[in-house]
């Protein structure tokens with residue numbers, strides 16, 4: 264939707280907040296806070312989007328000032344729960360606040376939420392209409408559109424995970440260049456919290472390049488795409504794609520939460536853009552689930568922290584495109600470390616502020632996506648916090664094991680892996696090295 268200037272006009276007519284013009288240029292809403300809300304919050308915090316309240320007008324922001332302060336200081340909002348002090352920090356979809364932006368928001372609340380001069384207010388941003396296929400401009404209409412079965416979401420109930428299956432109807436192999444997901448009815452964005460789609464197909468053995476992995480499970484269902492508000496879809500690199508096989512199926516996992524208003528016939532749809540028939544991209548990206556719970560073994564004692572670890576040896580060189588940990592209410596942290604064949608260790612990514620109701624996909628920037636030689640050991644470490652100090656813990660006196668319910672636990676990580684041959688790997692590594700400096704003469 265478009266936020267029109269009318270919102271602001273109403274705002275200034277309606278507000279008689281004193282504007283304090285100080286020598287030290289105090290933090291004000293119009294000059295300092297509004298640009299941050301526009302850039303980092305309003306995509307979700309606008310009418311008709313996923314968040315429970317709008318953060319568009321001065322009144323909106325002032326009303327929620329205390330909660331904004333708490334949530335941004337805890338780095339829970341915006342949802343980006345990665346440890347910013349370690350590992351790779353270049354991402355395609357980084358929506359986090361800088362330390363300076365947090366200081367501005369907190370300073371504004373602590374200063375009593377001053378409005379500032381209307382002249383400082385930046386123009387309202389335009390958000391793309393969320394109800395059309397966003398990649399159609401680039402690729403034309405999607406080649407294949409699949410819908411989940413309709414689901415009636417009651418006004419009041421626990422969170423629901425709806426898992427229907429839809430046949431793709433494909434009769435031949437096709438390479439996917441882009442994928443997009445959206446709720447069919449924009450109203451339903453209010454209840455559709457996030458969507459996972461898994462591609463179920465029979466794979467030839469060894470396709471994942473991870474044979475002989477310790478405690479791992481070879482799966483023919485790979486995550487096809489994950490969607491949550493703030494995310495449109497995925498466009499693969501011009502040299503890579505996902506392969507869909509004949510007779511494949513899409514298994515949906517639609518996570519909904521009740522909002523006190525019944526929503527009938529909730530449906531989500533998947534738009535798939537293919538490469539032209541016969542075009543085979545040089546590299547194949549496959550989605551891997553790296554189990555951290557060592558084959559569903561978790562033993563989390565009451566009032567205690569628990570750590571679990573799992574190891575995978577890369578049987579072929581590869582590029583990791585993203586990092587998306589999955590745990591439940593006791594989930595606290597999950598990290599990925601690489602031990603290279605020369606013994607060198609590198610912490611690639613760590614989510615140290617895990618929030619069970621947010622499935623954030625951290626997508627590495629092209630220049631930073633880890634390039635792993637054959638023989639690299641991936642070390643995944645998950646921590647669960649079953650103490651009273653964890654605000655999401657429903658009962659610290661309960662023993663917790665592996666299971667599907669949110670009160671049970673899990674630990675795994677979804678990673679898009681692009682497998683490479685040795686020559687290709689060396690080429691990509693060489694391309695990352697800074698160009699040699701010209702010799703002065």
Ligand code: HEC
Pocket residue numbers: 299300303304305306307308313314315327330331332334335340341342358360492493620
């Ligand atoms: C990707 C979407 C998204 C973005 C971006 C986002 N939020 Fe949120 N926010 C939500 C959702 C959904 C909720 C409700 C669920 C929850 O609390 O996790 C929420 C909850 C909140 C709450 C708690 C509301 C309450 O009733 O207690 C605050 C405060 C908040 N957000 C502030 C912000 C601020 C400030 C920003 C930007 C700096 C921001 N959010 C960015 C989606 C988002």
